[in-house]
Amino acid sequence: MALLETNKLTKRFSGLAAVTDLDISVNKGQILGLIGPNGAGKTTTFNLLSGVLIPTSGKVIYKGKDVTGYKPYVLARMGMVRTFQLATVFQDLSVLDNMRVALHYRSKIGFLQTLFEPPAVTRKHETKVLDHARKLLAMAGLDRFSDQKAGSLPGGYQKLMSIIIAMAVEPELLLLDEPVRGLDAEEIAVLIHLVKSIRDERGTSVIMVEHNMKVVMDHCEYVVVINFGKKIAEGTPAQIAGDKRVIEAYLGSE
Amino acid sequence: MKFSKWQWIIPLVIVVFLFALPTFMHSTRYISLFNQLYLNIVLAMGVYSVWTVGYINAAQPVFYGLGAYTAAILMIKAGWSFWLALPIAGIVPAVIALLFGFVGLKLKGAYFLFLTIALCDLIIWIFISWKGLFNGQIGFYPIPQPVLHIFGYKVNFESSLTPYYFLTLILAIITCLVYFKINGSRLGRVWDSVGKNEDLLANTGISVFTQKQISLSLSCFFAGLAGAIYAPYMKVVSPSGFSLWQGIWIVLGVLVGGIFSPIGAIIGTVFMSILYLLLQHYSQAQPLILGLILVLVLLFMPTGLVGLPVRIRNKIKDITGNKAVQTDEKKVI
Numbered sequence: 001m002a003l004l005e006t007n008k009l010t011k012r013f014s015g016l017a018a019v020t021d022l023d024i025s026v027n028k029g030q031i032l033g034l035i036g037p038n039g040a041g042k043t044t045t046f047n048l049l050s051g052v053l054i055p056t057s058g059k060v061i062y063k064g065k066d067v068t069g070y071k072p073y074v075l076a077r078m079g080m081v082r083t084f085q086l087a088t089v090f091q092d093l094s095v096l097d098n099m100r101v102a103l104h105y106r107s108k109i110g111f112l113q114t115l116f117e118p119p120a121v122t123r124k125h126e127t128k129v130l131d132h133a134r135k136l137l138a139m140a141g142l143d144r145f146s147d148q149k150a151g152s153l154p155g156g157y158q159k160l161m162s163i164i165i166a167m168a169v170e171p172e173l174l175l176l177d178e179p180v181r182g183l184d185a186e187e188i189a190v191l192i193h194l195v196k197s198i199r200d201e202r203g204t205s206v207i208m209v210e211h212n213m214k215v216v217m218d219h220c221e222y223v224v225v226i227n228f229g230k231k232i233a234e235g236t237p238a239q240i241a242g243d244k245r246v247i248e249a250y251l252g253s254e
Numbered sequence: 255m256k257f258s259k260w261q262w263i264i265p266l267v268i269v270v271f272l273f274a275l276p277t278f279m280h281s282t283r284y285i286s287l288f289n290q291l292y293l294n295i296v297l298a299m300g301v302y303s304v305w306t307v308g309y310i311n312a313a314q315p316v317f318y319g320l321g322a323y324t325a326a327i328l329m330i331k332a333g334w335s336f337w338l339a340l341p342i343a344g345i346v347p348a349v350i351a352l353l354f355g356f357v358g359l360k361l362k363g364a365y366f367l368f369l370t371i372a373l374c375d376l377i378i379w380i381f382i383s384w385k386g387l388f389n390g391q392i393g394f395y396p397i398p399q400p401v402l403h404i405f406g407y408k409v410n411f412e413s414s415l416t417p418y419y420f421l422t423l424i425l426a427i428i429t430c431l432v433y434f435k436i437n438g439s440r441l442g443r444v445w446d447s448v449g450k451n452e453d454l455l456a457n458t459g460i461s462v463f464t465q466k467q468i469s470l471s472l473s474c475f476f477a478g479l480a481g482a483i484y485a486p487y488m489k490v491v492s493p494s495g496f497s498l499w500q501g502i503w504i505v506l507g508v509l510v511g512g513i514f515s516p517i518g519a520i521i522g523t524v525f526m527s528i529l530y531l532l533l534q535h536y537s538q539a540q541p542l543i544l545g546l547i548l549v550l551v552l553l554f555m556p557t558g559l560v561g562l563p564v565r566i567r568n569k570i571k572d573i574t575g576n577k578a579v580q581t582d583e584k585k586v587i
Contacts, residue, residue, distance in 0.1 A: 071461075072453070072456040073457070073462070076459040084453060089454070090447045091450070093447065101440070101443050101444050103458075104440055105459035105460050107440070109441075115435060122439070126440070168458065
């Protein structure tokens with residue numbers, strides 16, 4: 001059974017159809033690429049999946065459950081976590097504090113506990129959270145920047161951090177919105193290595209919206225191409241590369 | 255940090271000093287000034303905390319008023335003792351804030367501020383018009399005094415302000431402890447991010463709306479407690495005791511002190527209290543001077559009084575040419 005499925009997902013903005021009858025399905029442990037020319041409706045699709053937008057019609061089915069219209073934080077709790085193109089990290093907090101905030105929900109320490117817990121117990125909990133935070137940071141090689149402001153890190157590191165922040169929520173499905181945008185070849189290699197190692201270790205599924213064709217063709221196992229809000233082709237990267245409709249969508253027809 | 259082990263010494267000295275103050279300060283005028291200051295600090299801490307989650311609450315005085323009215327009604331109409339009425343006087347405003355939050359906290363920052371201004375007038379209007387419950391313009395007078403026995407001695411709340419001095423001081427200290435604890439905890443970092451990066455926060459599984467609700471309710475709980483002490487302290491609770499104008503003083507105090515630290519809320523409130531004393535006899539000039547302060551703070555002191563030392567140090571460094579050491583981060587990946 002697919003981990004995530006959409007069923008005739010449709011979104012209209014006052015008559016303008018941004019996404020029409022879209023069917024996507026992702027299996028456990030799969031890396032799926034969602035591509036299409038500018039304005040094809042990729043980001044809208046992402047927002048529909050992650051609960052930022054509510055579809056006009058159609059369904060999102062996650063782990064066999066209809067989650068259409070669920071709020072983003074509920075979906076995140078269920079293990080569907082996305083990253084953002086721009087708001088990747090908590091800019092004003094230190095790198096370590098970013099992770100503390102990201103781990104807050106999973107730590108299960110609520111408001112009342114924060115107030116009434118004896119300091120010794122708090123310290124014990126906090127040490128656990130910090131250990132977990134450092135472990136996650138080490139995964140991306142970011143532990144040496146622990147005390148720096150996240151907003152002052154170079155763009156590449158911030159993108160890595162956004163994935164690590166998502167990992168703190170222990171996702172089963174990771175939605176990456178243009179993860180390698182604006183990165184150079186070396187940074188891309190590090191980031192892709194991180195994503196793949198996450199997938200291999202924990203069986204996390206990944207959907208990525210990406211413009212970088214090389215990344216999509218080399219690293220996605222399955223690709224869905226959309227244009228004008230409709231799916232025009234899907235298949236393995238090799239199948240997609242040879243598909244006439246895809247070439248037409250990107251380069252125009254003769 | 256080298257001195258962090260001793261950091262608690264300074265607040266402790268201040269607190270001990272404040273507790274000892276009435277033994278050599280007998281002037282009722284000064285005692286009452288301090289009482290008012292402590293109550294204002296309780297309100298300001300709440301306003302500061304809600305500010306960190308992205309909202310400016312100018313209606314804090316009416317939540318304070320709701321606490322005062324709750325205490326007055328429970329003590330006069332139901333005959334409760336002050337100590338029983340006190341917690342209820344905190345819970346009632348907190349619950350009303352929770353209901354208000356379902357509408358207000360769905361709005362973005364500036365619109366929330368407008369709504370609190372409207373709420374302020376609305377609740378004062380209810381105080382005046384709902385005569386059956388709130389007794390209209392007259393309000394409640396006299397409010398029964400708390401009864402307290404310590405080691406067999408009856409504390410004289412009737413004819414001395416000093417017991418109220420300790421009561422308000424203790425409430426202010428508890429409020430500060432709670433907010434400093436939150437500010438120093440992981441939850442404090444979460445609340446910092448609520449105002450700034452909600453989408454990312456929601457994606458880590460945190461319900462941003464719930465956090466805002468908690469913050470607003472908590473601030474109104476403390477405001478209600480302060481109101482409950484205010485009622486017997488002033489001996490009268492009437493609609494004229496609570497106004498939007500008070501709320502503006504408090505908000506401005508938090509801004510002047512610096513919205514980046516709870517210490518700012520305290521320092522700002524002290525500053526505004528001193529200013530209030532100076533302007534007491536020039537009530538017509540008050541709006542002008544408050545407006546001027548607002549402009550000056552926004553232009554020259556965006557980090558408030560708390561951030562001023564750092565800004566001055568940086569300015570001096572700029573002038574003397576001592577550039578702050580900049581770490582040249584090498585890109586490694």
